[in-house]
Amino acid sequence: MEDYRRNMSTSPPSSLRRVTIADIASASGVSIGAVSFALNGRKGVSESTRERVMQVADELGWAPARAARSLAEAKTDTIGFVLARDPYMLGVETFYMRFIAGLESEFAERGYALLLQLAPNRDEELLTLKRWRNSRQVDGVILVDLAVDDRRVAQLSKPGALPAIAVGDPSVAGALSSVWTDDDASMRSAVDYLSSLGHRRIARVAGLTDLAHTTIRDAAFRDEMSARGLVPTILRTDYTAEESAAATRTALRSDTPPTAFIYDNDIMAVAGLREVGREGFSVPADVSIIGWDDSVLCDYTAPSLTALSHDIVAFGAHVGRRLFDVIAGAEAGAFKDSTPELIVRESTGPAPR
Amino acid sequence: MEDYRRNMSTSPPSSLRRVTIADIASASGVSIGAVSFALNGRKGVSESTRERVMQVADELGWAPARAARSLAEAKTDTIGFVLARDPYMLGVETFYMRFIAGLESEFAERGYALLLQLAPNRDEELLTLKRWRNSRQVDGVILVDLAVDDRRVAQLSKPGALPAIAVGDPSVAGALSSVWTDDDASMRSAVDYLSSLGHRRIARVAGLTDLAHTTIRDAAFRDEMSARGLVPTILRTDYTAEESAAATRTALRSDTPPTAFIYDNDIMAVAGLREVGREGFSVPADVSIIGWDDSVLCDYTAPSLTALSHDIVAFGAHVGRRLFDVIAGAEAGAFKDSTPELIVRESTGPAPR
Numbered sequence: 001m002e003d004y005r006r007n008m009s010t011s012p013p014s015s016l017r018r019v020t021i022a023d024i025a026s027a028s029g030v031s032i033g034a035v036s037f038a039l040n041g042r043k044g045v046s047e048s049t050r051e052r053v054m055q056v057a058d059e060l061g062w063a064p065a066r067a068a069r070s071l072a073e074a075k076t077d078t079i080g081f082v083l084a085r086d087p088y089m090l091g092v093e094t095f096y097m098r099f100i101a102g103l104e105s106e107f108a109e110r111g112y113a114l115l116l117q118l119a120p121n122r123d124e125e126l127l128t129l130k131r132w133r134n135s136r137q138v139d140g141v142i143l144v145d146l147a148v149d150d151r152r153v154a155q156l157s158k159p160g161a162l163p164a165i166a167v168g169d170p171s172v173a174g175a176l177s178s179v180w181t182d183d184d185a186s187m188r189s190a191v192d193y194l195s196s197l198g199h200r201r202i203a204r205v206a207g208l209t210d211l212a213h214t215t216i217r218d219a220a221f222r223d224e225m226s227a228r229g230l231v232p233t234i235l236r237t238d239y240t241a242e243e244s245a246a247a248t249r250t251a252l253r254s255d256t257p258p259t260a261f262i263y264d265n266d267i268m269a270v271a272g273l274r275e276v277g278r279e280g281f282s283v284p285a286d287v288s289i290i291g292w293d294d295s296v297l298c299d300y301t302a303p304s305l306t307a308l309s310h311d312i313v314a315f316g317a318h319v320g321r322r323l324f325d326v327i328a329g330a331e332a333g334a335f336k337d338s339t340p341e342l343i344v345r346e347s348t349g350p351a352p353r
Numbered sequence: 354m355e356d357y358r359r360n361m362s363t364s365p366p367s368s369l370r371r372v373t374i375a376d377i378a379s380a381s382g383v384s385i386g387a388v389s390f391a392l393n394g395r396k397g398v399s400e401s402t403r404e405r406v407m408q409v410a411d412e413l414g415w416a417p418a419r420a421a422r423s424l425a426e427a428k429t430d431t432i433g434f435v436l437a438r439d440p441y442m443l444g445v446e447t448f449y450m451r452f453i454a455g456l457e458s459e460f461a462e463r464g465y466a467l468l469l470q471l472a473p474n475r476d477e478e479l480l481t482l483k484r485w486r487n488s489r490q491v492d493g494v495i496l497v498d499l500a501v502d503d504r505r506v507a508q509l510s511k512p513g514a515l516p517a518i519a520v521g522d523p524s525v526a527g528a529l530s531s532v533w534t535d536d537d538a539s540m541r542s543a544v545d546y547l548s549s550l551g552h553r554r555i556a557r558v559a560g561l562t563d564l565a566h567t568t569i570r571d572a573a574f575r576d577e578m579s580a581r582g583l584v585p586t587i588l589r590t591d592y593t594a595e596e597s598a599a600a601t602r603t604a605l606r607s608d609t610p611p612t613a614f615i616y617d618n619d620i621m622a623v624a625g626l627r628e629v630g631r632e633g634f635s636v637p638a639d640v641s642i643i644g645w646d647d648s649v650l651c652d653y654t655a656p657s658l659t660a661l662s663h664d665i666v667a668f669g670a671h672v673g674r675r676l677f678d679v680i681a682g683a684e685a686g687a688f689k690d691s692t693p694e695l696i697v698r699e700s701t702g703p704a705p706r
Binding site: 274 | 411431433440441442443446447449450453454455457458460461465466467468469470471472473481483594620623624626627649650653654655666
């Protein structure tokens, strides 16, 4: 098989346009050997020759022949990030821009670029990952939105798979390295805080159940409520402002309206805040509100929003560093990022009598 | 030179790991010819053989040999986007996530990915563009933050340059295709509206002067103010909330405080709104505020913000489509996107007596 492989391997295309060192030698009037020395930064050519060669190489558009390097060694200086998401949804979430900004802060130092691809669904996301592996277009990949029994985790755990970092709970990251935040502890702190203010009817406005962190928050919420003899109310949404407003409205119009809401993201919290006002309730006199993933949004609403605050840019940078460790051959591990802290602002107060 | 080129061209690396059709033939027990037929979707092999071959190819991690195709024809299915920007700044701006979301909506349809690289400064940005051209890593590039006499425009106008789309005024796009919004008309409409409400002391809180659109807005602002016999006040900032707040404070503490502010982005407008309140002024009774690039931020502040509204996601999609036209060989043109419209909310009202 090895023989076949050699025989069948890459043959020179018939009409190459790639600039070779011979082109540069010809155009600059020096020997091929001198060009090679100059381009590789080796001694043996004068400084003026080196400058001349570099200039000509630049003019001709020369680049080190990536294709001629062994693919096994090829570094693409690119990290892949595929998101199964509607492009319009991406535009309203503040999380991903901050997360990507954090990644980029680590990439910039190393000259890496981010290859970002949106996929309409999980199947297409899997195909993209497979394609990236086969074409060796990226040095590593970042997995987010981990699900229970995530097929991507299975795929990236196979021998020969691309180096990967899972962003999410180690319980769903399989054999992959993971960077995670303690959603369980964060949720418990939010319920504890509201409970200490006397709230007994607390509603959780939750995101999509197919995500592992939603399930973890659900469980923690139920557990803390039950431990206090309280009934946990969980309202399902798709993470949008619209569904958040609708869920909030429905809950407020029920016979036993909640006196406090915990929202799964910042957009849902600001939408909920406005809906509470429209329904004739005052924040925080009648209803208290907590948002998840503090952002500039929470700080500028009136009243400003109490929120679980997490430095998403730092989180993205942490994920980037751990991925570079994986690429460098580090053993897999589960790395805990800082736990979101409750920042108390104006939207929370004592439960109404 | 042609001979040299052929002689020096890509030679097979010594330890190839790329999977060849010979490997697949060997592993699936069929002829190389049959594998080739199967992989290329040609007739001449049975359906069961084709399935078997596809399965083995997938297991072995086969991908069409990009390196073996002529580089002149190579399609990378990737668009490059380099931003000279601090990663942390990227995380606070809502513009780019929406713009990227719009691009991705067009890319997704065509199976394209976005190669996003942050550069610490303009020099590094130029180097990245040069590297992408030389390595042919992308099929085309997107230029934003156009400056007067932009060096990137010059570079991308050279023969053999990568296909490019300039996002900005045609006056600074040189020979490149451009997609632009009418900043001049938008600014005039904002001044006109405030003037109709009786405002005479209007301040523009502006972004960075090295950007062409800042200069265009400056000129339109000065022109409209002068035409009314009013003194144009322009306050310079770096686009951040902090500098916006500081500029607003300084202006309000002057002997002749403005009765209206026009801010260059949404973040600056919300920061300005809060600062106006902290300085003891009421919005809109004492001070009116207009933000640029309406976003969810403007809608959820209290009072909500009057803003120049532009569908950034649609704008990004428009840019994506025009770039694909350029790649397909379309003639260069200047394409006007929709003009931002003033959405009047609660932050603007009659000038105080």
